[in-house]
Amino acid sequence: MSASTHRMAPPKTLSILLRHERRMALADRSLLIALAIFAAATLYALASGAAWLRGREADVALAAAQSKQRTADFQTDLRIYEAGQGATLGEKPGWYPGWIKSPLAPDARPGLASLPLALMASNAGEVQPALATMRVATSRYALFDDARASTQNPATLAVGRFDLVFLLTAVLPLLLLAFSHNLLSSELEQGTLALVAVQPVAMTRVVLAKLLSRAAVLLLPALSVIVVGLLLFAGVPASAAAWRDLGALLLMIVSYSLFWLLLSAWVNVRGRSSSSNALRLGGWWLALVLVIPSLLNLLVLGLQPPPDRAELTNRLRATVVNARNGGKNLVSDFNLQHAEQPIRGDANGRDNFDSPKAILKSWLVAQASEAAVAPIADAFERRLSAQQRLAERLRFLSPALSFQSALNRLAGADRSRTEQFIAAVRDYQAAFRGYFVPKIEAGASMTADDLDRIPAFVMPAPRRGSALIADWLGLAWPSVLLALLAARGFRRFRVGK
Amino acid sequence: MLQTKALTKKYGDQTALDSLDLEIAPGEIFCLLGANGAGKTTTINLFLDFIEPTSGAALINGLDVHQNGLATKQFVAYIPEQVTLYRNLTGLENLRFFASLATGEDFGMTKLRSILKSAGLPDGAAEKRVGTYSKGMRQKVGIAIAMAKDAKALLLDEPTSGLDPKASNEFSELLTRLSGEGVAILMATHDLFRARETGTRIGIMRAGKLRQTLRASEIGHADLEALYLEHMRD
Ligand SMILES: Nc1ncnc2c1ncn2[C@@H]1O[C@H](COP(=O)(O)OP(=O)(O)OP(=O)(O)O)[C@@H](O)[C@H]1O
């Protein structure tokens, strides 16, 4: 008989091998135990992430509600004064205090809108400014000072939280490696591989079946638990975008898992013992998940030292004091330029803190100090951003970093979402000022109706399509490389030495 | 069916197999004798493409094993000293897996059971986990795999060492039956008695070299032992 008549249809061997692998996997009790532990850890991470997120969202909602309430209270009082009934508020008859009419008084608390998957990333989310504090005169560089003061709690920063991003980046690979480090070596050691290798089946196909079955046996339960956990703690996705995020998350997890499985396969190519493979893979895990990220961190710090925020604060303070000292001149200069309608003190000619002139002075001082600090503060922000960008570009050096970056991005806890929020708040501040500043410069008082028309803050949807694809490519290129190396290795693989 | 052409395997400057020329026709049982380290296992591993030859070639059914690893494996079955099967599976499940992998066909359970029976596995053992099997029972599953595969060539590396005399005898009878069906058999062994009883030809190896080949029918047991010892002495 000729060789070709005996050759069998390829898909059939694969399905035979897959059926066999499934039977062997189901007999392995340690798999069930490991999956149960992983499931518990997943649910714990999601539960604690959900609790953290509830806290943050409550802060944002409370701030917005309080701000709204203050505006409503203002409005009520303004209406009473406008009706000439200030006495009912316990004031002297006819008294109409200037501060309540001041366009400097209204405030706004624009907050970060959480993305559907925000609960995954409480670690990265923790250091993100999520709430701004804004009045007309608030410096654009001080909008997030309150948020910063409350989030940079050294205790949480040092310990870190056990969030889903950490679990999937660091712990999931351990689960995958635990059940794939001996992909081939266990059968080599038991001796069963010799009997397999005597059959007319390519070693690449044997390994492929093992990889596919490991992927199925480990990932199907793991992904199910993640999905169930998300449904439980984040709720059913409410929009098409939310479904897309979930799909993207699953794709990232599968791709990241494939990387680790292929790494196992590649390490098995040499035909070394299971314990040797385990050691080597442990080394890879350590390098990719811990060492390389720390080294890159040091490298970034060396190449782009982070600007010092304390120094910035001191320099800003000095500049502001200078600007404030020049306040009187600012008003007279303004009045010179607006000679047709100069702004003066109150009706009695007194220069009270709530007179139109005092209000104008506050605004002009604020504006002047903001302009004075702009070069310093902008330079600070540029350096910070450059540093973060550099760190982001280096993520391609470790699939763990690319994966972490993808997950933080999907959670809306990444640099670009933070910068987007800051930019949106500043745009909003421009609109907010655009509404109130003309009143200040006209020496006008605010009316109750004016408060109805304050512009509202809108948080834009995240823009991250291409960045997510870049993250994914950071995962995919090492996998492709490993797949090629492993395939070549197994084509040459020999059972004997 | 099984052939080597100046087959040589070196490990560094040590020659494990030195320019072996061998030809085993269908129906022949060739018994390879030789001291520990003579190169018997090396020869078999080269036929299985488990190791690469340094020079020369091993051929199965006219195909160079090293060039056509996959194609030659459809003709050959292998029984090592220890047949290692999946301990968590039954004998029947092991046979089912290896037989389907070998042939691409899914044999029915009745067919598989009857193969195990004709390989001599005791009744009832087929459904037990291989972890509970004796060495002889595992060897029989190995034979069953070879039979299911309908292998044209059989490579045996000390298959009867450690088997009790009865099991060893049954094993030899199976080999004789298979050779009667036209299977070419290469068996490495230390059992001079079995070699003379079962083999059609006998080769004596030493230090990687095949020193002498003779017909089993041409020599008595005492003579074979004397000849073997003589080769080992100098
Ligand atoms: N992987 C290896 N590396 C180095 N030398 C090896 C290797 N495998 C075998 N050898 C050497 O090759 C020679 C032949 O070994 P082989 O296993 O073929 O002997 P054998 O005839 O099967 O012996 P035994 O009767 O003990 O099974 C020996 O000297 C052995 O030390």
Ligand SMILES: [Mg+2]
């Ligand atoms: Mg040997």
